[in-house]
Amino acid sequence: xxxxxxxxxxxxxxxxxxxGVPPKASIAALFWTFFRIGAFTIGGGYVMVPxxxxxxxxxxxxxxxxxxxxxxxIAQTAPGPLAVNTAVYVGYMLRGVWGAMASTAxxxxxxxxxxxxxxxxxxxxxxxxxxxxxxxxxxxAVVVLIVSAAxxxxxxxxxxxxxxxxxxxAMVLVAFVRVSPALVVTAAAxxxxxxxxxxxxxxxxA
Amino acid sequence: MILLNLYLSFAKVGLFTFGGGYAMLPLxxxxxxxxxxxxxxxxxxxxxxxxxxxxGPIAVNSATFVGYRxxxxxxxxxxxxxxxTPSVVIVLALAMLAKRFENSIGLxxxxxxxxxxxxxxxxxxxxxxxxxxxxxxxxxxxxAVAALLVFKxxxxxxxxxxxxGLLGAIIFS
Numbered sequence: 001x002x003x004x005x006x007x008x009x010x011x012x013x014x015x016x017x018x019x020g021v022p023p024k025a026s027i028a029a030l031f032w033t034f035f036r037i038g039a040f041t042i043g044g045g046y047v048m049v050p051x052x053x054x055x056x057x058x059x060x061x062x063x064x065x066x067x068x069x070x071x072x073x074i075a076q077t078a079p080g081p082l083a084v085n086t087a088v089y090v091g092y093m094l095r096g097v098w099g100a101m102a103s104t105a106x107x108x109x110x111x112x113x114x115x116x117x118x119x120x121x122x123x124x125x126x127x128x129x130x131x132x133x134x135x136x137x138x139x140x141a142v143v144v145l146i147v148s149a150a151x152x153x154x155x156x157x158x159x160x161x162x163x164x165x166x167x168x169x170a171m172v173l174v175a176f177v178r179v180s181p182a183l184v185v186t187a188a189a190x191x192x193x194x195x196x197x198x199x200x201x202x203x204x205x206a
Numbered sequence: 207m208i209l210l211n212l213y214l215s216f217a218k219v220g221l222f223t224f225g226g227g228y229a230m231l232p233l234x235x236x237x238x239x240x241x242x243x244x245x246x247x248x249x250x251x252x253x254x255x256x257x258x259x260x261x262g263p264i265a266v267n268s269a270t271f272v273g274y275r276x277x278x279x280x281x282x283x284x285x286x287x288x289x290x291t292p293s294v295v296i297v298l299a300l301a302m303l304a305k306r307f308e309n310s311i312g313l314x315x316x317x318x319x320x321x322x323x324x325x326x327x328x329x330x331x332x333x334x335x336x337x338x339x340x341x342x343x344x345x346x347x348x349x350a351v352a353a354l355l356v357f358k359x360x361x362x363x364x365x366x367x368x369x370x371g372l373l374g375a376i377i378f379s
């Protein structure tokens with residue numbers, strides 16, 4: 001279980017868990033997992049990427065690595081907060097519409113509770129410098145966590161030169177040219193659909 | 207009435223937010239401040255600051271806060287439901303579509319193009335956060351410690367966030 005990364009790096013496209021059947025997620029487990037993720041999504045939705053990766057892909061094994069990338073693609077193409085979009089999609093994949101409702105509720109509940117408390121105590125907290133100092137410390141760690149997520153997610157996905165070029169182009173367009181991520185994902189999807197081959201096997205997963 | 211208006215206004219904000227919470231801030235500004243006159247710019251700035259330093263998606267945080275300010279706890283809940291409704295509906299529709307075409311070659315090709323782009327987007331997010339996070343020697347030291355904890359010690363991301371928050375509270379205050 002511990003060699004979660006290197007063990008299956010050879011198996012190529014068709015990467016299901018050993019048995020081929022992902023473990024069943026209960027509605028309650030979905031709710032609590034996303035509650036935990038929501039409570040720690042600090043400093044923008046992307047922090048949630050390593051958290052979800054750890055909880056749902058590695059620890060619980062609810063979805064495999066390739067599907068996780070697809071979830072992220074949809075989450076970035078649809079409007080709305082990344083965290084909420086991801087919760088909806090993962091919940092739906094695992095337990096249908098009710099699963100989507102449970103994971104969404106779990107994901108937004110910590111925010112609602114915390115913000116209501118903060119709003120009620122607004123004047124005291126805005127001058128509370130330890131809180132701001134703590135968040136100044138969290139932000140650099142967020143950068144590291146996102147980089148580590150990019151590496152983990154990227155390793156099985158970016159294997160050919162074309163894939164590397166696509167990833168690099170997407171990064172530059174979004175980070176420096178400020179193109180909307182939704183546009184970039186859509187363009188990349190169209191490229192995959194119409195270009196001869198991206199992954200070297202005709203783009204087929206089967 | 208105010209509750210319904212809060213719901214509708216924030217549903218509009220949720221519907222037109224692409225690319226993460228920060229993209230939503232100008233929309234809130236035009237809809238809530240200039241459109242509805244519900245908040246002053248000054249109040250809005252405070253809300254953004256709070257939304258940034260509290261856990262949860264910034265879109266959800268701002269919605270809860272604005273709603274609470276205007277109509278109490280129920281207002282906070284209605285605004286939040288409003289901001290997530292478009293996401294839930296649209297993502298569910300996309301998920302159903304993806305499931306329907308699960309085994310199509312077309313979808314496999316679409317995915318083959320999207321997957322590398324997503325990796326690029328995550329890298330872009332790291333760069334964007336780095337610009338505001340890595341501003342001095344202290345913040346870079348915290349990043350170095352975090353890198354050690356993540357890549358060598360292989361700690362849980364949540365523990366890494368907690369440790370760096372503690373470091374920040376000690377170093378920056």
